[in-house]
Amino acid sequence: MTRIEFWQGNTACTEGALAAGCTFFGGYPITPSTEIAEHMAVKLPKKNGVFIQMEDEIASMASIIGASWAGARAMTATSGPGFSLMMENIGFAAMTETPCVIVNVQRGGPSTGQPTMGAQGDMLQCRFGSHGDYSIIALCPASVQEMYELTAKAFNLADEYRVPVFIMTDEIIGHMREKIVIPDSVAYVPRKELVRGTPPFRADNDLIPGFPQFGKGYSVHVTGLTHDERGYPCATNPKLHEALVMRLVDKIESARQKIADYEILNPDAEQVFIAYGAPVRTVQQVMHDHPDKNIGFLRIRTVWPFPGFALKEFKHAKRFLVPELNLGQIAREIERHMQVPVISLPKLGGDLHTPAELFAALEDYR
Amino acid sequence: MSFEDWYRQDRLPHIYCPGCGNGTIINCTLAAIEQMAWKKEETVFISGIGCSSRAPGYIATDSLHTTHGRAIAFATGVKLANPDLNVVVFTGDGDLAAIGGNHFIHGCRRNIDLTVVCMNNQIYGMTGGQGSPTTPLGCLSSTTPYGCAETPFDLCELAIAAGANFVSRWTSYHVKELEKAVLAGLQTPGFSFIEALVQCPTAFGRRNKFKQVADQVDYLRTHSMLKAKRDRLLEQGEHIPPDMYIVGELVRRNRPALGVKR
Numbered sequence: 001m002t003r004i005e006f007w008q009g010n011t012a013c014t015e016g017a018l019a020a021g022c023t024f025f026g027g028y029p030i031t032p033s034t035e036i037a038e039h040m041a042v043k044l045p046k047k048n049g050v051f052i053q054m055e056d057e058i059a060s061m062a063s064i065i066g067a068s069w070a071g072a073r074a075m076t077a078t079s080g081p082g083f084s085l086m087m088e089n090i091g092f093a094a095m096t097e098t099p100c101v102i103v104n105v106q107r108g109g110p111s112t113g114q115p116t117m118g119a120q121g122d123m124l125q126c127r128f129g130s131h132g133d134y135s136i137i138a139l140c141p142a143s144v145q146e147m148y149e150l151t152a153k154a155f156n157l158a159d160e161y162r163v164p165v166f167i168m169t170d171e172i173i174g175h176m177r178e179k180i181v182i183p184d185s186v187a188y189v190p191r192k193e194l195v196r197g198t199p200p201f202r203a204d205n206d207l208i209p210g211f212p213q214f215g216k217g218y219s220v221h222v223t224g225l226t227h228d229e230r231g232y233p234c235a236t237n238p239k240l241h242e243a244l245v246m247r248l249v250d251k252i253e254s255a256r257q258k259i260a261d262y263e264i265l266n267p268d269a270e271q272v273f274i275a276y277g278a279p280v281r282t283v284q285q286v287m288h289d290h291p292d293k294n295i296g297f298l299r300i301r302t303v304w305p306f307p308g309f310a311l312k313e314f315k316h317a318k319r320f321l322v323p324e325l326n327l328g329q330i331a332r333e334i335e336r337h338m339q340v341p342v343i344s345l346p347k348l349g350g351d352l353h354t355p356a357e358l359f360a361a362l363e364d365y366r
Numbered sequence: 367m368s369f370e371d372w373y374r375q376d377r378l379p380h381i382y383c384p385g386c387g388n389g390t391i392i393n394c395t396l397a398a399i400e401q402m403a404w405k406k407e408e409t410v411f412i413s414g415i416g417c418s419s420r421a422p423g424y425i426a427t428d429s430l431h432t433t434h435g436r437a438i439a440f441a442t443g444v445k446l447a448n449p450d451l452n453v454v455v456f457t458g459d460g461d462l463a464a465i466g467g468n469h470f471i472h473g474c475r476r477n478i479d480l481t482v483v484c485m486n487n488q489i490y491g492m493t494g495g496q497g498s499p500t501t502p503l504g505c506l507s508s509t510t511p512y513g514c515a516e517t518p519f520d521l522c523e524l525a526i527a528a529g530a531n532f533v534s535r536w537t538s539y540h541v542k543e544l545e546k547a548v549l550a551g552l553q554t555p556g557f558s559f560i561e562a563l564v565q566c567p568t569a570f571g572r573r574n575k576f577k578q579v580a581d582q583v584d585y586l587r588t589h590s591m592l593k594a595k596r597d598r599l600l601e602q603g604e605h606i607p608p609d610m611y612i613v614g615e616l617v618r619r620n621r622p623a624l625g626v627k628r
Contacts, residue, residue, distance in 0.1 A: 008447060025446050050446045055472040059439035062432065062469075066412075066443025070451065074443070092433050138485055214428040214444060214450050217407035221374070223431035230375060233423065233431075 003182050003322045009025040009147040009173040010035035011079075012180055013103055014043065016151035017075050019186045022101070023049035025071035026063030028056055028082055032113040032171040033105035036077035048077055057082035061089035065098045069222065071213045073155050077103035079171075082114060083122055084129075088165055091130030092224045094248060097201075097209065099158035099191060103151070105174040106325075111266030114133025118171035120277055120325040126166045127304050133245050135252035137259060138166040138304035142280035149186075150301060156189035158261065163252060168303065170325065172278040194218060199229035207251035252305055260307035261321060262300045268355055270318040271362055274311075274334060276300040278352055279323040285355040286362070295362065303330060308337035319343055319365055323353045368492045372396045372406070374426045381420055383491075385571075385579035387538035387564030391485050392421050394541055394562075395454065395508045402452075412441040414466060417492050417566075418458035418485035435466025438473040441480050445625040452552075455482040459500040460490045461517045467499075474528030477556040478624045483548060484521060484559070487566035495569030497560035502609065506573040521561050531556030533617040537563040537586035540613065547615065556623030563611060586611070 007015070013038050017025075025040040027033075037053065044051040050067070054060040057078050064074035077205045078086060083104045093100055108114030121128075126138050127173070137157050139150040144195070147169060154165040194200055194210030200220040203209045212218035225233040232241050265287065271294060273283045280299050287297055296314055300307065311334065319341045322331040325341045328344030336343045345361055347353050373396075382388050399409065409427045413419035415434035418535040422429035432440045437455045445453045462470050462484050473480065489507055497510040500521065504513040504551035525533045532554040534547035544562055551558030565571060576582035593614035596606055 024443070052442065052446055054439065054442070055468050057438060059469055059472070062436045062439035063443035063446075065432075066430065066440040066445075067447035068443075069428075070444045070447035072447040072573075074447070088433055089436065141372070177509065212428075214410050214430075215407060215448055219406065219426050219428060221429045221431065223423065224433060230376075282449060 005142055005180050005182060006177060007180050008177045010116055011039055012147040013151045014039040016148035018043055020152040020155040022073045022075050024067035026052050026054050026060045027076045028054055028060050030079045030082045032107055032174050033079045034209050041043050043081055048327045057085035059096040061086040064100045065093050068098050068100050069214045070250050075101040079105050079107045079123060080109045087129040088125045093164045094134040095224050097162035099162050100156055100164050101154045102164055106170040114350050118278055122168055123329040126168055128263045135166050135249045138168045138302055139301055140168050140276040141173055142277055144180045152186040158164060159191040160189050170278050200231045202229040203247055207247050256305045259302055261302040264313055265297040267313050268294050269294050270316050272296035272314045272317045272320050274298045274320050274322045276303050282353045282355055282358055286358045289355060306333050311338050321345055321361055323324050323358055369400060372425055374424055377424050380424055383568040385567040388418055388485050390538045391562045394545040395483050395548050396550055397513050401549055402552050410444055411454050412437050412459045413456045414461040416458040416461045418456050419461055421456040425529040435461050438469040442478055445478060449625050449627050453480050455480055456482050459486040460498040463499040463521055471528040474525050474530040474557050475625045477529055477531055477621055479555055479626045481551045484561045485564045486561055487564045487570055491566050491567055491569045522616050523559060525559040530559045531559035531621055533570055534615045535561040535613050537590055539583050539587040549592040557624045
């Protein structure tokens with residue numbers, strides 16, 4: 001039986017994780033994500049799981065990677081300053097293909113910035129923030145319901161692709177309270193186990209190696225150094241390094257279509273809004289207030305890998321309007337995919353765009 | 367299982383320099399583990415970055431070679447997620463006490479059931495010989511060309527103050543004692559810290575007037591003082607020379623521990 005609750009986004013995020021079988025949370029308090037840690041601290045011990053408050057976000061990220069190798073579905077949650085600290089070990093997770101889920105309840109930056117105000121300023125940091133080339137998956141919920149659903153989904157994606165998966169939410173969604181329908185169960189995609197006798201980092205045709213969990217007798221060596229199929233360091237072989245990095249990137253980028261999660265409204269429109277996260281709600285209000293087949297909407301739930309192909313479904317688009325709570329981080333990505341003019345509608349400071357502001361922007365360019 | 371079975375034979379030759387003390391410490395640790403009769407599939411070695419941290423790569427168990435200074439934080443995740451695993455951390459002075467200092471003291475405070483073996487060569491060996499938080503006053507390194515002007519950490523005192531259940535210090539000269547200390551650490555629930563001073567002929571010895579490998583090992587021998595003797599001398603009001611390393615079992619206690627086998 002489904003049940004209905006009235007929750008804030010951070011609670012829904014936690015419950016979605018628990019529904020997906022998260023058994024380990026390592027974190028550090030930081031506004032506006034702290035409710036996730038607090039909720040986990042209450043719930044996980046009752047489910048025989050582990051909650052640990054680490055000494056900082058560097059250690060939080062390290063702890064969930066360790067837990068993941070020990071077989072747990074593991075998660076951490078943070079916000080901007082803590083996210084910056086996590087970058088080091090996020091790169092380690094990417095290099096070692098460690099499934100894990102990182103929730104970033106974004107707040108205004110740079111630096112300590114605006115702890116209690118929403119923003120989307122970390123969208124490029126989550127994609128490119130650690131050094132070197134790699135790919136990740138990032139999901140952006142726009143409602144309390146989606147906080148639950150996308151967090152649960154993030155664990156499946158992390159296990160399926162053996163990659164860090166980000167819930168790139170924001171203070172607005174994290175602290176907003178609204179109705180949520182809790183499903184009986186959520187989909188569960190298990191981690192693909194390593195076939196005995198196979199070198200631990202030899203990928204299958206899907207470019208993803210099976211997972212050799214610690215304690216199962218695989219004797220696997222895991223290192224952040226460039227490694228061969230056996231997992232052994234091999235850091236001075238240019239071809240091997242290139243092949244490894246290309247596989248880490250290709251296993252995600254070649255699955256763009258499969259990973260993509262987006263919705264299209266009015267595909268024949270000339271004016272098209274593109275949004276993810278909290279600004280989706282303002283666009284929805286504009287669409288509601290001005291029913292017009294000439295206003296299109298692409299709302300993106302999977303921001304990384306970016307579903308550039310979805311843009312092509314708007315065949316008559318004359319311009320894309322992109323409201324973001326940053327200075328156009330994803331607008332720039334959209335420009336890479338299309339010749340159609342992209343109008344960035346940035347908003348800083350913590351307030352959402354008002355529907356009137358977005359409608360005015362629409363009129364300006366009509 | 368024979369002793370050699372703990373090594374990944376297909377990883378040889380190793381990267382350690384001729385005369386390096388790290389192999390001695392790895393041998394002592396594995397000899398202690400052999401006495402514990404641990405199984406390979408139940409044992410995980412975890413490390414950060416540096417010469418010492420390459421050790422898990424040569425051992426035929428599951429092993430996690432992580433980021434600089436973070437080994438204890440990773441190990442905390444592994445151990446809490448599956449307390450049935452035996453988790454041993456290899457680290458060095460730079461890894462543990464500089465970049466990883468915070469994780470070190472919090473591992474001790476939590477008293478998480480890990481055994482941490484620190485190969486203290488008093489220098490950054492892998493990057494070519496820079497000063498570390500344990501480089502003795504006045505010693506030369508590539509970043510202390512006029513002599514180290516900073517007072518070094520006493521890693522064991524740090525671990526004791528932070529709450530570890532077992533703390534012991536020996537040197538690469540004291541192989542029997544070191545093996546017993548690691549064994550005692552493995553047997554003690556909670557955080558066990560074993561510091562092993564090691565010679566580093568390449569990065570430390572050649573800059574600091576140790577012409578032969580044996581010269582530095584001999585220095586460690588002649589500059590070690592048993593804790594019991596130190597305590598006796600202190601009681602008698604005698605002066606303890608500041609360049610003495612106090613060796614032996616420094617703490618064994620039974621404070622509440624985290625992540626102990628179910």
